Amino acid sequence: MYAVIKTGGKQYKVAKDDIIRVEKLDDAAQGDVVTLGEVLMMDDGNGLKVGAPLIDGGAVAAEVIEQTRGDKIIVFKKKRRQNYRRTRGHRQDYTVLKITEIGGNAAKAARKAAPKAAEKTQAPKAEAKAEAAPAAPAKGAPAEEKTTTAKAAAPKKAAATKKAAAPKTEAKAAAPKKAPAKKPAAKKDTE
DSSP: OEEEEEETTEEEEEETTOEEEEEOOTTOOTTOEEEEOOEEEEEOSSOEEEOSSSOTTOOEEEEEEEEEEOOOEEEEEEETTTTEEEEEEEOOEEEEEEEEEESTHHHHHHHHHHHHHHHHHHHHHHHHHHHHSOOOOOTTSOHHHHHHHHHHHHHHHHHHHHHHHHHHHHHHHHSOOOOOOOOOOOOOOOO
16 A cells, blocks of 8 residues: 655655655644645555546545754855855755555544644643642732732832933933034135
8 A cells, every 4th residue: 555645845655654754844743643635646455546636535644753854955156256155054844754544544543633632732731821820828928918019019110210211311412412513615726
């Protein structure tokens, strides 16, 4: 069983459990299952199917192993005898995929894996909210006093910085402006 898929402007021949490196898939995180729907040709054991240009209902499911970058390449331009040299570097972003399913069942497998991935992403958010919640006040100390003192201290600091900045601007505004110096007139030759 194999399929020819198209992604990122390139075509790949894949079989189950193959690991391929494709152009970066932006919406895929590590561990997600993605469905590649652009299947050009597929051999599912029942015979070879060729699309015109795509196979209807054909899909390939793949698990995202990692988001990575390729090796750095150097782009060097030169024009001889013109003192023109330019050097640029580039690193391409890639997504590494492991093919898990080929055929019509691939879309079903991706839908089943989608809720599991959503649970994984929501759990850290709940933990972060719990950490962000303020701690309970100590026994005997009223919570209202602590918040009011903190709120009252913040405006005082801001007012103090404004007062310190005000005299400097007034001094600059009060200073008289000098007129630009004029050059003496050129002497005329009377001879």
